Amino acid sequence: MCTGKCSKVIAISLYVLAGVSIICNIMAFFPGWSTEYTKTDGEGNGARITDEVKYMGGLIGGGLMCLVPAIHIHLTSSNGCCANRCGMFLSIGFAAAGVVGALYSLATSALGLANGPVCLYADTTSVLVWGRPFLNNNGSYLGNSDLWKTCLEPEDVVQFNLGLFATLVVAASLELVLCAIQMVNGLFGCLCGTCGGKEEA
Numbered sequence: 001m002c003t004g005k006c007s008k009v010i011a012i013s014l015y016v017l018a019g020v021s022i023i024c025n026i027m028a029f030f031p032g033w034s035t036e037y038t039k040t041d042g043e044g045n046g047a048r049i050t051d052e053v054k055y056m057g058g059l060i061g062g063g064l065m066c067l068v069p070a071i072h073i074h075l076t077s078s079n080g081c082c083a084n085r086c087g088m089f090l091s092i093g094f095a096a097a098g099v100v101g102a103l104y105s106l107a108t109s110a111l112g113l114a115n116g117p118v119c120l121y122a123d124t125t126s127v128l129v130w131g132r133p134f135l136n137n138n139g140s141y142l143g144n145s146d147l148w149k150t151c152l153e154p155e156d157v158v159q160f161n162l163g164l165f166a167t168l169v170v171a172a173s174l175e176l177v178l179c180a181i182q183m184v185n186g187l188f189g190c191l192c193g194t195c196g197g198k199e200e201a
Helices: 003-027 057-076 081-115 145-150 157-192 196-200
Strands: 119-122 128-131
Touching (some): 057 157, 081 157, 119 145
């Protein structure tokens, strides 16, 4: 496969993954499919949203920081002046920015999975409190669905966070791989051109 065609495939894949990351991060702000938990209460307590959601790894890292490189990479897939060697060279830098964004999204999502959600639960004295009951479990709650009932509110918040953060982890991992491939592809494209003319022949 020539470097130009490879760039196009990578760019289209990054568009999809960036879109998925942005959507998942936005959805994560509404646990239980409700806006109720994004509001502060009358006692001065902040929104009851998982901290890792607020870091916006999916929106900024896996989303915007991968979307901008995807646009540039897509543009470099065409055969421009000098077989677009300059564009392919620049795509290395853009892909590197995408790697950083994907790593940020991956780190925040993995941390969100390990620490668990913010929810209403009964503490050791059976008093209902808002907090993170799985914070010190090192992610061990993930394999024990019986523990998920610890969270009383929002409804099914553990499954909600698990689904969204797991999707973000997968999307970020794929973005990381694709951007790394584009860095190598960009290097070959810089040396050899996009070979668009060869495809047309």
